[in-house]
Amino acid sequence: MRIIENNTELRPFWAKIFNFDWKFGSFLILIICIPRFLLVLDANASGNYSLIGAVMIVSAIAPFIFLSKSGRRKIGIIGTRKYKWILKSLIFGAAASLLLYYLGHILYGISYENWFAYIAKSYKIPKEICGTQKSILFIIMAVTGMTFSPIGEELFFRGIVHSSFAKSLGEKRALLIDGLAFSITHISHFGLVFLNNHFKLYVVPTILWVLSMFLLSLLFYYCKKKTDSLLGPVICHGAFNLGMIYSIFYLL
Template sequence: MEALRKFWQRYFTYNWKFGVFLILLFGIPRFILILQANMSGKYNFAFIVFFLMWFAPLVFLTKQGRKAMLLKRPNQYIRLLYSFVVGGAACIVIFAFFSLLFGHSLSNAFAYIGRLGAIPADLSASDKWIYFLIAATPSMFFSPIGEEFLYRGVVHGSFVGRFGELRASYLDGLAFALTHLAHFGIIYNLGSWHFLPLPALLWVLSMFAVSQVFFRCKLMCDSIWGAVFSHAGFNFVMMYLIFYWL
């Protein structure tokens, strides 16, 4: 079975080197754009990178390659709901962990990410709900589809031949976790950049752990959509906690 489209076969074999190429191809501009967005408050270009990730399976993989990454219907649709709930539960655990250690300070990843959203303090309940929906909706589509298609899909598949399913999940999870340092760990505050060593380490470990949750939801559903729904559940609960608990 040939996983890569003919055009890409001129330059690559579908192996770990190709996976590293994709990690750098998408990860470097995404990292830079997120840092710039954290400073400017404008995330338009960052969302474009996530949107481009949506098409990674179509651009790089053949039909057989997409099937191998489990881009297909789930074995049971109810398991997509389970995946959503599991992702949300994982978010609650990480939120509780950071809140216990750091309270509402900027060393709390959720507090920092929420601060970047600049939620007005004097919103009525109905207006706050509208703001929440506006914030939660793109966070449930752009990054879950894009990141899962890329990391748990195309990149994961490139590592499987050399490392096997489990170790491949560790490698794509590590890449996923490290790129989230742009979201938290390297922070912009009061006109300057700061690196928070311990919070950053805990954040990367948390993102690695949650990547394993997404991977197992993919396996449970026998479909990449299990990972997407779990990721969407995580982001939905994260936005809810930021809006209503911080």
């Protein structure tokens, strides 16, 4: 019988099956990241993104499914009084998105080799839209972008996945693993692009995009450490998405 006294992060049912370690973290990556990768590719081809929100919801509730109350607190699902770092997290996220926008614009203009230009396809912004209608659509997309993926991805990657690897492999290795999982998963958003009814890999832009996502993952983790809470990376991630959506609507 599995010894669960030192496995208090997991709910009793799951503690009988798993240890809270790198094997459990690998299991989570397999059951969440691979289906998500395939679903996003399919959505890019079909234009139907309805299931992506469901993936983010599943990612967000994973800690509540698998972890005990003390386990959720240990991974950072707690409040924080470090308000200065919450504000800094907001600024860092917005600044990172604008830097990534300008890098893409300088290197690739408005071609689909520019990550934000390709991602903009999924927003389906009518060319004739302007004024109030454009502002309303922007607000809708901004609110959606600042909630679903920041909460889902941070509770998943910087939360339950990182902590499970960190317990058995240490913080540095866990940071590398969850950063790689996060950045490689985002190849489905940009990298394997769907154009002219087939997928194509933009090698150099993809490398730059993956590296950017990895560095972004490090930034999110930094905000977690500074706030002692997952609220830091959620705020930073939300600000990044806001900056990206603003860039797509008003700068491209």
